[in-house]
Every structure is written in structure tokens, then in C-alpha cells.
Amino acid sequence: MPSQSNQAMLDKVAVSLEASKGVFVVDYQGLSVKETQEVRRALTAAGAHMKVYKNNIVKIALKNAEMPQIDEQLSGTCAYVFYEKDPVDAAKVIKEQSEKLKKMAFVGGIADGKALSAENAQAYADLPSREELLAKLVYVIGSPLSGIAQVCAGPARGLATALQAVADQKNAA
Structure with missing residues (x-):
């Protein structure tokens, strides 16, 4: 016992x-x-x-x-x-x-x-700890989204740059 x-x-x-x-x-x-x-x-x-x-x-x-x-x-x-x-x-x-x-x-x-x-x-x-893994997951998910946003904003940025160049030429003349 x-x-x-x-x-x-x-x-x-x-x-x-x-x-x-x-x-x-x-x-x-x-x-x-x-x-x-x-x-x-x-x-x-x-x-x-x-x-x-x-x-x-x-x-x-x-x-x-x-x-x-x-x-x-x-x-x-x-x-x-x-x-x-x-x-x-x-x-x-x-x-x-x-x-x-x-x-x-x-x-x-x-x-x-x-x-x-x-x-x-x-x-x-x-x-890696749970928090580190979650941070990596957010980065992996967010990377393509930020790339897509930059690609979508490219034409608008290009148009804005072209319009600014035209405006600068007119002001210089």
C-alpha cells in the first residue's frame, strides 16, 4: 500500500x-x-x-x-x-x-x-514562436497584394508624371 x-x-x-x-x-x-x-x-x-x-x-x-x-x-x-x-x-x-x-x-x-x-x-x-509564424504569414499574404496595388497604380502614376511634364514645359515656355 x-x-x-x-x-x-x-x-x-x-x-x-x-x-x-x-x-x-x-x-x-x-x-x-x-x-x-x-x-x-x-x-x-x-x-x-x-x-x-x-x-x-x-x-x-x-x-x-x-x-x-x-x-x-x-x-x-x-x-x-x-x-x-x-x-x-x-x-x-x-x-x-x-x-x-x-x-x-x-x-x-x-x-x-x-x-x-x-x-x-x-x-x-x-x-519560431506562434507570433513569429503569424507575422510571416501576414507578410506572405500581404506581399502579392502590395505588388498588385503597385501595378494597378502604375498607369495613374505614369499619367500624372506625363501631365506634370507637359505643365512644366508650358510654364517654361
């Missing part, structure tokens, strides 16, 4: 999994308390939160939630980053903090309903 504290932790993990769209697993070995607080603040701003749970409890919670199993990744000092919105935003924060502190690294995770290796989790951090 599991201890009451382990059962409470299992319930917390289950709630975190249910409220999130996915999770990244990071190795946080060597982080000081101050550095950990800094990482957590940055993740909160990105719509994610970092928790530390026992690896075996997380394995059980993932199995109970019928999520992809990432058992081989859950060993050592693991922290779990649960994100509610965009996995790219959370991954970018993890990458920035790991480059800044040189003490964190991706171990794996679950995103879009699939298990991720450390390399795949890192690849999420290299993707």
Missing part, C-alpha cells in the same frame, strides 16, 4: 498533467535555489511551471493518464516543466536558461501527444 505522501504527490502530478498540454523533462542538477526561482519566474511568464516530483510517481501518473511512456528518460535529478499553451514558448525559456546558467539540459518530454527525446525537445526550442 502506498504511503499517504506518495499518494498526495501522485494526485498533484495527475492534476498538473490534466491541466497541461504536455511536459518537458529537464535535468536541473547543480542549480541553486536562487537560480531555480529565476527559471520558475521565466517559465511562469511563458505560461508554464516547473515542479520536482519523484520519478517513479511521474511514471505511474503518466501510465494512469494514458500518456506516452518516457520511462527511460526519468532517472536522476529531473524537473518537470508543464506548459498550458504553446510548447515552443516553454522550450525557448528552458533553452535560454540552460545557455545562461550552463546547468540545465533537456532530458525529453511529451508534446502533441508524442514522447520526445532530448534532441526533439531541443528542436521545439529552435522553432
